[in-house]
Ligand SMILES: Nc1ncnc2c1ncn2[C@@H]1O[C@H](COP(=O)(O)OP(=O)(O)O)[C@@H](O)[C@H]1O
């Protein structure tokens with residue numbers, strides 16, 4: 001490149017401009033990157049460091065380093081149960097979000113305006129309301145004195161003690177699905193926007209039934225959206241705090257709530273930090289291997305990193 | 308009995324008729340084009356034939372079988388979409404084989420037919436590519452192979468070449484027509500490109516605002532345009548105004564410049580003036596005072612194989628083309644004469660609504 005400009009008299013200026021232009025992206029993204037590093041990287045590093053300090057219930061955080069917290073988290077069946085429960089809830093929530101969110105997005109997509117806009121707003125609107133408020137709404141519905149309980153009693157399906165989904169897996173999953181399904185809808189919506197609906201017509205004209213066209217032609221094309229939506233929902237569920245803590249409570253601990261308890265109830269900060277670090281590492285492994293798999297799967301057909 | 312008949316086909320969206328009372332018959336093996344400006348209802352017509360849009364009125368009959376209410380999948384027509392609509396998640400072979408799979412053709416037979424279809428469009432070597440990995444022209448061929456492999460009784464093409472660049476488009480015009488002749492499939496093509504319609508079709512349906520203005524073979528559509536719309540949309544033309552008069556024997560004739568023309572069809576025209584059309588290539592430029600009308604060259608354009616002149620005359624601005632046989636004979640600003648053969652002048656049916664729209668330079 002420089003070899004070609006050698007004869008040009010103002011090459012000096014040209015190359016210096018070229019050189020300074022190369023740094024523009026760094027200057028532009030610098031402030032945000034520094035901000036990000038300080039606010040996310042620093043606490044993360046401090047958490048990591050904290051997880052290696054000893055702890056004693058009488059003396060608090062010690063001076064010496066240890067890996068005993070990791071040994072505890074990795075060997076104690078109490079923590080195994082919490083991690084297993086967390087990922088089980090995440091998996092079920094993700095599956096339900098796929099089953100609800102993907103068809104929902106497709107139906108919305110096939111609607112005509114103004115219905116399309118109205119229902120899209122109805123679907124995404126809850127994102128504007130605090131998760132805590134929405135979860136408390138579920139408490140009113142599924143709690144021991146809630147609407148569901150009254151309805152079941154009226155139908156004679158529940159005894160006088162009422163019927164409650166509080167502190168149950170079912171209750172947590174229902175509320176989590178409600179909170180997270182908009183992310184699935186958004187993600188599938190993005191794939192649908194790229195979809196050429198005439199491929200559906202093409203399939204029909206080639207003799208496919210509407211269902212076959214949906215299954216063989218439309219669904220594979222929105223699959224990247226479903227997969228990336230699943231990733232978002234799964235990762236969010238695995239580290240979600242508000243909903244499991246309100247509906248699951250102490251009786252149904254997940255990783256995020258147990259970290260909270262270690263910090264604020266037991267005051268065992270190093271152990272809390274250790275659980276958080278283990279969760280982070282597991283999540284990163286899952287997310288990275290999953291998105292690598294998705295990328296390989298769709299690179300040739302639907303463009304770079306279909307997800 | 309014709310092969311495919313559209314009988315008074317109509318589609319209304321609210322108050323507007325996208326397709327208005329279209330009647331058309333296709334013979335077996337024929338290549339017919341729907342030609343018209345954007346928004347004139349070509350795609351809607353095609354979609355009604357394909358079964359994606361339900362007609363508001365009229366019938367679609369094929370081989371004496373009424374198809375109007377049949378589902379698209381039951382019609383079995385081959386369709387090439389404007390966007391090609393290839394399945395991006397399937398390889399070329401899977402795309403082409405999809406229709407066969409739906410017809411439950413056994414695997415080995417399917418493979419053979421896929422190969423055959425890809426060979427037909429000269430893409431045998433791209434079997435396992437994905438649509439993203441193909442050029443525009445190759446995608447177009449895959450779409451064609453996919454539509455033809457099911458051996459459809461009717462092939463529907465919606466602006467099949469409009470996404471290709473000019474040179475490739477010309478090559479594909481010839482190739483598409485050759486393939487169609489080989490397989491003999493009756494074909495209906497939609498296009499807004501008059502050159503494409505003229506060069507490829509057995510017959511052209513010139514459409515405007517949902518109506519068929521003229522259904523004719525390309526030569527006649529160009530040479531004998533039925534009205535002002537057709538004469539201006541199909542090729543370039545000069546629209547002229549002639550005055551009605553009678554000749555020495557008392558027969559009606561038209562006065563155009565210094566010429567008195569006797570033309571068929573003048574009887575039903577009343578008095579006053581008539582609309583005439585003459586193609587730019589039928590005007591001959593002469594030195595001043597040797598033609599039928601004099602004028603001054605206003606602009607000159609070089610178009611490779613011909614020169615295009617605009618000549619300012621008392622009859623209006625005339626467009627004339629001269630084949631390029633060496634350097635141009637006239638310069639801008641030259642005074643010239645213009646001459647034409649009486650046979651080159653066409654009388655146009657003058658329907659009032661189109662007169663305003665055509666905006667003739669007079
Ligand atoms: N689904 C629809 N709803 C309302 N109007 C439509 C619809 N489809 C087409 N039209 C109208 O019908 C007319 C013809 O459209 P189309 O057949 O697509 O034209 P072309 O293919 O010749 O460009 C246009 O004016 C268009 O706006």
Ligand SMILES: [Mg+2]
Pocket residue numbers: 349350
């Ligand atoms: Mg169209």
